Amino acid sequence: MLAIYKKEMRSYFINPVGYVFVGVFLTLAAALCCYTTLQSSSYSTASYFYFLLLSMIVVIPLLTMRTFAEERKMRTEQMLLTAPVSIIQMVLGKFLAAFTMFGGSLLISLINLVPLYIIGAEEDNLTDFSFTHIGPVTAEIVGSVMGILLVGGAFIAIGMFISSLTESQLSAAVLTIAVLVFMVVLNLLNKIGSDSDGTRVINSYVVRYVIDWFSVISRYTAFQYGILQWSALLYYLSLTFIFIYLTVRVYERRRWA
Amino acid sequence: MIKISHLVKNYGSMCAVDDISFDIERGEVVGFLGPNGAGKSTTMNIITGYLSSTSGTVTVGGVDILDDPLSAKRLIGYLPEQPPLYPDMTVEEYLGFAYDLKNCKFNKAKHLKEICDVVKISDVRQRLIKNLSKGYKQRVGIAQALVGNPPVIIFDEPTIGLDPKQIIEIRNLIRTLGREHTVILSTHILQEVQAVCDRIIIINKGKIVADELTENISKAVENTRRFNLKICGPQRDVLSTLKNMSGIVYAEVLAARDGDAYTYMIESEVNVDIRKKVFWTMAENKWPIIGFEALGMSIEDIFIAVVDKTGDSAAGKKKTRYAEQRRAAAEKEMAAGMVEKAAEEVRRRAEEPDEAPEPEGRYYEDYTVTEDTFAAKPEDGDASGDAADGRDGPAEAADAGAKNAGGN
Structure with missing residues (x-):
């Protein structure tokens, strides 16, 4: 597993794709941070992280599209599958490598928030209201980062699964984006309109409840406020494991086909 | 393992x-x-x-x-x-x-x-x-x-x-x-x-x-029935001599020409080693043989024979399981037969080692050769024959790349 992890990490950086990912991610994060906090003179990081989450729909497929599709196309998977390494180890190695890339970029992007703290500290010194908190709320940030890491893990697992289904990186990427968009849009459908003026798109509460249950984003809300919700944690972790398991099954099945 | x-x-x-x-x-x-x-x-x-x-x-x-x-x-x-x-x-x-x-x-x-x-x-x-x-x-x-x-x-x-x-x-x-x-x-x-x-x-x-x-x-694979010969001499006479020789079932002139020599292809009867006889006959007529190449049945031939022969005939018919099985059995039998025959040959040769260096006089008995011609070195036809071939064959083939292993 370690060998595959190391190889994947290396291949991210000997291929342009790793640099593209980090570059796009950091640029997007910086731009989003700029617009949502500094430009709109707000200490609230909630919308920054929310938009970051949405941008992951486009960014995560960059990481996952090649994981299995390329190996399959180049026939290098034959080497992995005939080596004394189990399929689970292989999939986990790749997952962890992608997750490291993603997590690493996310942590680096936290630099974006440093100006907020600096401005906050300055403003704190200027005002006399020592009893109010001025500046970004650290708990919210920690919660959001945790939430994004969990959602990212799930997205990576989904992207990997889709990549294992196809030989073409491009179709893996497009399909992953489509699936992720669908999962997010589901949640937006619920939010459109309001009950008071009767403009709800989906009127049935049951349907909304079910959609909510499937929606990846809806559970993220708690993290936004710095609340660690065990059910959400479990939800994301199980989503990740389900798709890792499905990827393993794809390989098992292909052997028997 | x-x-x-x-x-x-x-x-x-x-x-x-x-x-x-x-x-x-x-x-x-x-x-x-x-x-x-x-x-x-x-x-x-x-x-x-x-x-x-x-x-x-x-x-x-x-x-x-x-x-x-x-x-x-x-x-x-x-x-x-x-x-x-x-x-x-x-x-x-x-x-x-x-x-x-x-x-x-x-x-x-x-x-x-x-x-x-x-x-x-x-x-x-x-x-x-x-x-x-x-x-x-x-x-x-x-x-x-x-x-x-x-x-x-x-x-x-x-x-x-x-x-x-x-x-x-x-x-x-x-x-x-x-x-x-x-x-x-x-x-x-x-x-x-x-x-x-x-x-x-x-x-x-x-x-x-x-x-x-x-x-x-x-x-x-080591088959000694078909040969390519390069003989200097009048084409028609050589061909008719070859055709009339006992033990040869088929002879023809191939297009290749090298100076005054033509290339002939001959096929001998089964279980007859025609090489020495051809040599002496040509020597008698003073038509020097300048090339003698065994067109041994290559492993390709065996392979194609094994793989194709039965496959083609079965392909036309309705492909029932039974027919498939029969075909496979026939294929196996054919291949086994070929190989068995060869193995037997090997054993036979091993049992009679004396036969390899054959007595010189034997050919003189069969064919009358005038003293002066090539009597000095009668073993020429013998040297490239027999058991040594099989051992050298593969190694040579490897070194020569695409060279046919059966041919010398």
Whole structure:
């Protein structure tokens, strides 16, 4: 597993794709941070992280599209599958490598928030209201980062699964984006309109409840406020494991086909 | 070392491997021979655990590949049909990855250096794989299979796409490996197995049609019925002389002309060694023979005969299971028959060693030859014959690349 992890990490950086990912991610994060906090003179990081989450729909497929599709196309998977390494180890190695890339970029992007703290500290010194908190709320940030890491893990697992289904990186990427968009849009459908003026798109509460249950984003809300919700944690972790398991099954099945 | 019993693999309704069984001992070099789509690669993929069989068992070193895949895979080094290379890595990085992947416990730098030396890629270790030539890529693929020094090495068409020199090098390498490792090699190039392998397994349409020692198959191949002759002399006279000679059933002039010599093709009766007789007859007429080439039945001929003969006739008919079985049985019988005959021949020769250096006088009794002609060296016709051929055949074929092993 370690060998595959190391190889994947290396291949991210000997291929342009790793640099593209980090570059796009950091640029997007910086731009989003700029617009949502500094430009709109707000200490609230909630919308920054929310938009970051949405941008992951486009960014995560960059990481996952090649994981299995390329190996399959180049026939290098034959080497992995005939080596004394189990399929689970292989999939986990790749997952962890992608997750490291993603997590690493996310942590680096936290630099974006440093100006907020600096401005906050300055403003704190200027005002006399020592009893109010001025500046970004650290708990919210920690919660959001945790939430994004969990959602990212799930997205990576989904992207990997889709990549294992196809030989073409491009179709893996497009399909992953489509699936992720669908999962997010589901949640937006619920939010459109309001009950008071009767403009709800989906009127049935049951349907909304079910959609909510499937929606990846809806559970993220708690993290936004710095609340660690065990059910959400479990939800994301199980989503990740389900798709890792499905990827393993794809390989098992292909052997028997 | 490798034990395969009743292996079956179906791709949907298509049967790629149909009830194959064989054992391979430690230190054997076995050639898997078959036309494209015969099931060679599928069988190899099953042995290496890349694919699973529909039914049947494969054990490698006593370990069932399904029960304990990791231990079994540890014993195998595999070069698939298309070498599994990462184009963006350097050779060094790639072999390092293979080393880590196989979880080896040697001195890494030393082990990899040894392997690079063996397959002669030391000079490209720092280069990106995508920039290497096909031959080097193939060798890197072989190096990858050797990492971890596995006791079983499996090569799927290792010499495909290489130039003749590289082919010879790789064959030599495989022969070297065969001293310490069990090697399975698949190919549809016949000289290759003949040159390298101890044993040949011929597969067609998922079935084993022949499983014999290379020596025996080579004997079957060593046929002394058809020859190309180059004789200086008047074309018509030579031809009529040849045609009228007893023991020759067929003679014709081939187009090739070399000075005043023409090339003739003759075919003798079964079990008659016509060479010496032709020699003396021509000597008598003072038509010097300047070329004498045995058009031995090549291993190709056997192969094609085995694979095609029965296949064609069955193809027209309705393909029932029964017909298939009969065809397979017939194929096997044919191949076995050929090989058996050859083996018997070998035994017969071994039992009568005295016969090889035949008494000189014998030919004088049969054919009257005037004293002055070529009496001084009557053994010429004898030297290139008989038992020595079979032994030298494969080695020569390897060195000469595409040269026919049967011909001298």
